Structures are given as structure tokens and as C-alpha cells.
Amino acid sequence: MKNSQIFPFNKNIIDEIKDAAGADYVVTDPDILKQYDRDASFLRAIPQVMVMAQSAEQISRLLNLANRRKFPVVPRAGGTGLAGGCLPISGGVVLNLSSMNQILSIDTQNLIADVQPGVITLNLRDAAREKGLFYPPDPAGMDKSTIGGNAATSAGGPSCLKYGTTKDYVLGLEVVLPQGNIIMTGGCTRKGVVGYDLTHIMVGSEGTLGIITRLFLKLIPHPPAAQTVAAIFHTLQDAMKAVTEIQIRGHSPAALEFMDARCMALIKDLIPLSISGNKGAFVIMELDGAVEQIDASMSAIIPILREMGASEILKALNEHHRESIWTGRRQISNRIRENSVFNVAEDIAVPVGRIADLADNMPEIEKRCGVKLYAFGHAGDGNIHINITASQKDHPGIDDAIRAVFKTALAMGGTISGEHGIGYAKKSFINLELSPVSIALQKDIKKLFDPNMILNPGKIF
Ligand SMILES: Cc1cc2nc3c(=O)[nH]c(=O)nc-3n(C[C@H](O)[C@H](O)[C@H](O)COP(=O)(O)OP(=O)(O)OC[C@H]3O[C@@H](n4cnc5c(N)ncnc54)[C@H](O)[C@@H]3O)c2cc1C
Secondary structure (H helix, E strand, C coil), X not given: CCCCCCCCCCHHHHHHHHHHHCHHHEECCHHHHHCXXXXXXXXXXXXXXXXXXXXXXXXXXXXXHXXXXXXXXXXXXXXXXXXXXXXXXXXXXXXXXXXXXXXXXXXXXXXXXXXXXXXXXXXXXXXXXHCCEECCCCCCCCCCCEHHHHHHHCCCCCCHHHHCCHHHHEEEEEEECCCCCEEEEECCCCCCCCCCCHHHHHCCCCCCCCEEEEEEEECEECCCEEEEEEEXXXXXXXXXXXXXXXXXXXXXXXXXXXXXXXXXXXXXXXCCCCCCCCCCEEEEEEEEECHHHHHHHHHXXXXXXXXXXXXXXEECCCHHHHHXXXXXHHCHHHHHHHCCCEEEEEECECCHHHHHHHHHHHHHHHHHHXXXXXXXXXXXXXXXXXXXXXXXXXCCHHHXXXXXXXXXHHHCCCECEXXXXXXXXXHHHHHXXXXXXXXXXXXXXXXXHCCCCCECCCCCC
């Protein structure tokens, strides 16, 4: 995809942008701009201008100018989004927040991290860990994604089964609103009900309602130990029965992930466990807490896995094994992308008890649309990453397959996006899930925040 519109920048406007943002932070070199034409979706759009963000005040000046000159501003951070949310599809200035990347403090008394938006997710997790604290949200792209991007998409990850998603950790925000006002939302307390919850209107708004320039995040004590176990099942149905049964019987694993046999084949070399045959499904479970607690849960869960038909149960023997299993899990998306000509990564969610039914529908969709599907993801909370791959980019069956997957999920009481967001990639499908009244109300909210529609236009709706 090319930019659908180009804003008519001229030398005067570029000079005004330099005045507002600082000439050193304005990028106009086409060779550099070309490198920012993508995120992790299949979409492409080259920025016309890029501004490296430095402070809320600088961003405020830029947004003021954008309102006067009516050019779009598109926030971008790690560029790992899977919905095209950070791409300038209507042209304009890309505001790159990756340079605001300081961890300002980790308060070990109040268990709060105060960070700039461009901090890499993994860096915050490591910094918290060093102080005995835990920042649980762990999207699989966390070695490149940023905390600001995670908040803008309310990112999830394997640990969100037990610990919740990014939205559950955002206590307060500093935000530059589309017209340039700087506001604080929420604060440093774990409770707060004064006025509407603007913090959680911002979280998940995909850069359409404001620019997040500072975050106050909840931390929790780091669990003292963790153990990972993997189980192989002959069928996906058996695997999913095990996933539900473990939870129904009162266990709370930190993560319960699965992958189908096709995904398993792609990452087999990364996992230090000997896996025989080409079985139906693979479940990865992590338990955390005190060692005795983990041992007790493990003793109760392993018989459940056997009862539900696990043919092999493999415990990570040491920390290195454990880390390798999770590396393998996190690499699935990349491996699918490397091994297919064209790939669309969807992230529907269904009630946990319906995952097997969902899987039953996949062969028919593959056959009818002429595509190949890969399924993996967060089985414990029903958030399944269906990757639709095709032998060519403009394969006629792709759109039908996306629509069929979405309709199947919705018919089961699910949603078309559990964590990646709508961005640009899914905007034409949003009316499958939301009513016209709901869409109209949300468009009104957008207009209230951004009357000139300069901030990340053309996204979500
Ligand atoms: C290999 C891989 C695995 C992934 N696994 C997961 C997963 O398990 N769970 C999950 O939820 N996602 C996953 N993702 C998707 C992606 O990592 C998340 O959506 C992530 O939160 C995006 O962060 P980012 O910093 O890369 O943001 P970007 O891609 O740069 O931007 C994403 C959106 O946020 C907006 N934005 C960014 N920064 C700001 C800001 N400071 N203020 C306002 N708006 C902003 C952008 O405009 C855009 O709409 C995965 C991606 C990859 C490539």
C-alpha cells in the first residue's frame, strides 16, 4: 500500500516544523524516511517528514502547528504493531517517540515505575527485575516494542492470563492532546475515581486521541520462582480440553499457550526438547510463585494433562531450557512471516471453551479460500493468533478468509481483535463487531478530542 494522500508540504511549513520541533529533530532525508515505511503488518506508507520527539512541550508546539496548517501527525514508537497503526496512510509527519526512552524512576516503596513512552518493554521488565519487582505485560515483540506503544494498543502477552494486560498496569499518564494541551490523567495511586477515566480512554486508543509522553505504571513483587512445562496432544481438541480443565479445577498458571503442529514444525529447532512425530498440538504452561506452591500445583496439573490425553509431558530442566521454550514461542510470528510469501496475522479472541470449535472451522476456510492457516497463541484466555498465509500478495481468497475467521469468532461470542488493535488493517471489518450507534459515538469522541482530525487520521474508523 502506498500513502493514499500526500500533504502539500512546502519550504515554509517545513521551516515552521523546524521552529516548533527544533531543526536537529526534523528528518526530511528520503533515504532515512524510507526506512520507516512499515510496521509488522503487511502495510506500507513512507513518512513525508519525521520528527524525533524530545519532550511534551516540543510535541505540544508541533501539534499546535499541525492544527493551524492542518497536516496529519502520526505517532510511532517501536514499529512492531500488527495493524498499520503507526503508518502515515494520509501522509504527514511521523512523530517518532523512540527517542524519549528514559526510565525516570522505579519506586520500590510504592511499587511504581515512572517512564517515558519510548522505553523498550523488555528494558523496563529487566530494570524492575533488578529491584525484585515485576512488570508482567509481555507481548511477544517486547524486545522491540515500547511501553508507549503497548499502552496505545493495550498490549497483552502470555502472562496476561494471570496478571492482566497493559491497561491493568497504567495508573496515570501525561498526554499531549491533539490541539496541544498537556494533561495528566490518573496518578500514582492504585485507586482514583475522580471524573471520567481518561487514562483508560487513552489506553488502547491507538494514537488517535493523544500522544502519551509519560507513564506511571504499577509494579508487583517478582514471583520467587517459575517452572515451565510443555505437553503434546494428538489433537487440538484434547489440548484445548486440557487448557479449560486446568482452569476449571482451580489452577491459575501464569501462562497457558498453544501452537498447532504447523507452528511447532517451524520453531522445533529452537526448543531444547525432543519431540517425536508431527502431533496435533503443543501446550506450554508456566507456573510461578513460591517453589512449594509450584510443586504442589504441578503435582495436581500433570495428572490433568494425562487425563485429557497428553501423549508426552516435558518439563524444562533448567532456566536455560525454560528461556529457550519461550524464545521458541515468541519466534513463531517471525518464522511464519519468513516462511510464507504473504501473511496476515489476526488475533481474534473467543470464550476459552470455544477454541476447539473454532479450530474445527479452519479446514473448511482453508479449502474455500485457498489459503493456509497457522494457529497459535494465548489458549488460556481464548486469544488466538490465526495467521492467514497465501502463495501471493494479491491472492483473491485472503479477504474472504479474514472475513470468515472474524465471522466465526463473532458467532462464538468472540471479538475480531484481542490485543493488536484495529489500526488501518482491520478498519473495514469493524462494523462486523460494533453497532452503528457504537461506531457513531466513538467517532464523536474522536471529534471532541481532535476537531481538525490531525492526529493519526484514517485509523480505527
Ligand atoms: C513478533 C511480534 C510479536 C507480537 N506479539 C504481541 C503480543 O503477544 N501481544 C500484543 O499485544 N501484541 C503483540 N505484537 C504487536 C506489537 O508488538 C504491539 O502492538 C505493541 O504494543 C506495539 O508497540 P510499538 O512500540 O511497536 O508501537 P508502534 O507499532 O510504533 O505503534 C502502535 C500504535 O501505537 C501508537 N503509538 C505508539 N506510541 C505512542 C505514544 N507514545 N502515544 C500515542 N500513541 C502511540 C501508534 O500510533 C500506533 O497506532 C507483536 C508484534 C510482533 C512483531
